[in-house]
């Protein structure tokens with residue numbers, strides 16, 4: 001039988017591997033995920049900052065117009081790839097453009113040592129990544145600086161960018177996918193697909209409530225933990241949650257029943273890049 005544990009083992013490190021080529025001591029990386037450590041040594045994710053909503057209402061501040069919005073992603077980032085998956089599955093590729101940064105962090109500003117997502121110099125430098133033709137930014141940090149003069153948070157992807165107002169609409173993937181699911185239905189090619197249908201909302205929410213902390217964010221809690229105890233806790237929760245998925249998916253096709261939903265996409269993008277994205281750093285053992 002297909003086993004989630006065997007897919008993920010033995011090298012259980014995750015996202016830090018993406019950053020490892022240019023790894024710098026944490027003190028030089030204020031305002032990145034690597035800096036979000038509590039007193040107990042546990043990874044503590046801060047909330048996303050840009051939380052505007054695109055609406056199908058043409059009179060709203062951010063109306064769902066074709067050609068107006070751009071999605072910045074990294075193929076290495078599961079949060080960003082949720083949004084990319086939605087872009088494709090909803091048939092929004094013609095309405096919303098997207099581009100990818102380089103998959104490995106670089107220095108994001110000449111004047112300091114902060115590391116983060118950077119754009120390549122040319123389209124041929126790194127497969128899939130391309131220079132920022134929209135804003136001419138060298139790094140994702142520059143996009144945040146265009147959008148806000150006093151931004152003090154992390155420089156994360158995904159970013160849903162408004163080309164017209166030259167600002168970030170939203171940088172929270174769980175909200176971006178909800179917008180893509182419904183708000184663009186007047187222009188989406190696959191408008192009848194509803195990945196958050198009303199009859200399954202409660203079940204999807206309930207599923208997200210354990211998959212998010214234990215798996216989606218759980219891999220970061222393992223990878224970024226700075227002490228043994230929080231690492232052990234996160235790894236135990238992660239393995240228990242994977243076993244729970246295994247159990248559910250051995251009895252039914254999708255995580256919330258017989259229909260593909262948001263909960264599947266959110267789980268899949270984390271699972272699919274375990275081996276690819278976390279090969280070199282912070283191994284997670286079966287505990």
Ligand SMILES: N[C@@H](CCC(=O)N[C@@H](CS)C(=O)NCC(=O)O)C(=O)O
Pocket residue numbers: 015031032033034047048076077078079080115116117154155156157158171172173174
């Ligand atoms: N809450 C955000 C999280 C996004 C996030 O953490 N992205 C990571 C990449 S996997 C990032 O861009 N990190 C950059 C940094 O920490 O500086 C979402 O779900 O959209």
